[in-house]
Amino acid sequence: MSHFRWLAIFLGAWLLGLLLLPEPSSGQDTTSSKQTKMRVLVPQKRCKISVDGKVIEGKAADVREFTAPELKKDKKEYEVTVTWRTNNYTRFYRSKKVAPKPGGVVEVDLRESDPTNPDHIEIRFVPTPNDVVRRMCQLAKVSKDDVVFDLGCGDGRMVLIALDEFKAKRGVGIDLDPQRIKESKENAERMKLTDKVEFREGDVLKIKDLSEASVVLLYMGDDVNLRLRPILQKTLKPGSRIVSHRFGMGDWKPDRSETFEAADGDEYTIHLWTIK
Ligand SMILES: C[S@@+](CC[C@H](N)C(=O)[O-])C[C@H]1O[C@@H](n2cnc3c(N)ncnc32)[C@H](O)[C@@H]1O
Numbered sequence: 482m483s484h485f486r487w488l489a490i491f492l493g494a495w496l497l498g499l500l501l502l503p504e505p506s507s508g509q510d511t512t513s514s515k516q517t518k519m520r521v522l523v524p525q526k527r528c529k530i531s532v533d534g535k536v537i538e539g540k541a542a543d544v545r546e547f548t549a550p551e552l553k554k555d556k557k558e559y560e561v562t563v564t565w566r567t568n569n570y571t572r573f574y575r576s577k578k579v580a581p582k583p584g585g586v587v588e589v590d591l592r593e594s595d596p597t598n599p600d601h602i603e604i605r606f607v608p609t610p611n612d613v614v615r616r617m618c619q620l621a622k623v624s625k626d627d628v629v630f631d632l633g634c635g636d637g638r639m640v641l642i643a644l645d646e647f648k649a650k651r652g653v654g655i656d657l658d659p660q661r662i663k664e665s666k667e668n669a670e671r672m673k674l675t676d677k678v679e680f681r682e683g684d685v686l687k688i689k690d691l692s693e694a695s696v697v698l699l700y701m702g703d704d705v706n707l708r709l710r711p712i713l714q715k716t717l718k719p720g721s722r723i724v725s726h727r728f729g730m731g732d733w734k735p736d737r738s739e740t741f742e743a744a745d746g747d748e749y750t751i752h753l754w755t756i757k
Pocket residue numbers: 602603604605606607608609631632633634635636637638639655656657658661683684685686699700701
């Protein structure tokens with residue numbers, strides 16, 4: 482018999498075996514009976530779910546059901562994270578830790594934000610044109626006595642212009658993205674302003690104290706501004722100014738807003754609040 486015929490017989494017998502062999506009985510200790518199933522209630526139909534960083538594929542739905550990946554060796558809990566966009570710039574992250582339930586279903590309700598573990602928010606880098614930054618500094622009346630902060634500083638241009646052209650005393654820029662901090666530091670070197678400026682990597686939503694700032698410049702988003710508002714109101718000294726490019730602060734009405742056409746031909750709006 483040819484080799485091919487033997488191979489065909491062997492494959493046929495193997496397939497038949499697969500079809501005829503009984504399923505393992507429920508009493509047996511199979512892997513699937515040890516696995517945890519998850520039922521995740523999500524804040525938005527179209528969102529991404531990950532468990533311990535592993536993305537779970539699935540169709541958009543209000544409730545997503547799946548088998549959790551194996552729990553990592555040294556871990557006692559899973560971390561379930563949902564992320565979604567509220568607009569082109571803004572991504573939300575909401576997480577919860579849950580214990581495994583081998584052979585059972587764990588329900589994870591992520592529909593509402595948990596005040597004890599607030600959502601993380603990230604805004605995409607979009608620079609403010611330099612002439613708009615100048616208008617922001619003018620609106621804030623930046624001068625030699627000011628310490629200027631930019632929360633979400635991008636390439637550092639806001640604080641660098643405040644130092645270079647408005648002669649601010651000191652500048653601090655904070656950004657989540659190490660690449661942006663690197664660019665900010667390079668720009669400070671190029672402009673010979675390193676002795677007056679500090680660029681730090683960090684999450685602005687974790688800032689607890691802004692009392693060092695006399696001017697805060699912002700180009701973030703409505704959600705981030707609202708989250709920053711209590712810290713700004715509580716920790717800035719009276720007379721400190723906040724100027725935000727485009728976005729407001731909920732029902733905290735600005736003292737002044739300006740809308741103008743910039744050099745690129747687009748229309749821009751900036752808002753000023755002064756701490757009373
Ligand atoms: C719209 S850009 C503004 C950049 C700069 N302020 C400007 O106007 O040219 C927002 C910046 O905030 C940073 N960012 C976003 N979410 C952040 C967060 N939670 N904490 C710190 N920085 C953040 C981004 O990396 C990005 O560089």
